[in-house]
Amino acid sequence: MTQTNRPAFGTLLFFAIAFALSLYFTFAAVQGDFGLFRRAEVVAESQDLRMLLADVRADVARMENLTKRMSDDYLDLDLLDEQARKVLGMIRSDEIVIR
Incomplete structure (x- = not known):
C-alpha cells in the first residue's frame, strides 16, 4: 500500500476561506464607504466647501458694510445717492x- 501526501480537504477549505476574506476586506478598505477612495472624495469636497465658505463670508462682510453705511448712525450720502438713482432709474444732468 502506498500513501500519497496530499493536503487534507479541511486545510484547503480553510486557506480558501481565509483568502476570500482577505480579498473582501482589502476591497472594502479601498472601495468601501469608509475606504481610501471615499476619503479622497471627502477631502476634495471639504476643500470645495472651505472655498465656498470663504466666498460667503466675503459676501456677508460686504453686505454688513453696506448695511452699516445705510444705517441711521452712519449715513454715507454717496451710497444713498447711488442706491436712490439705481432704484428710481434717474441720472444727474452732468x-x-x-x-
Whole structure:
C-alpha cells in the first residue's frame, strides 16, 4: 500500500476561506464607504466647501458694510445717492450713460 501526501480537504477549505476574506476586506478598505477612495472624495469636497465658505463670508462682510453705511448712525450720502438713482432709474444732468 502506498500513501500519497496530499493536503487534507479541511486545510484547503480553510486557506480558501481565509483568502476570500482577505480579498473582501482589502476591497472594502479601498472601495468601501469608509475606504481610501471615499476619503479622497471627502477631502476634495471639504476643500470645495472651505472655498465656498470663504466666498460667503466675503459676501456677508460686504453686505454688513453696506448695511452699516445705510444705517441711521452712519449715513454715507454717496451710497444713498447711488442706491436712490439705481432704484428710481434717474441720472444727474452732468452724467453720461454708457450702455
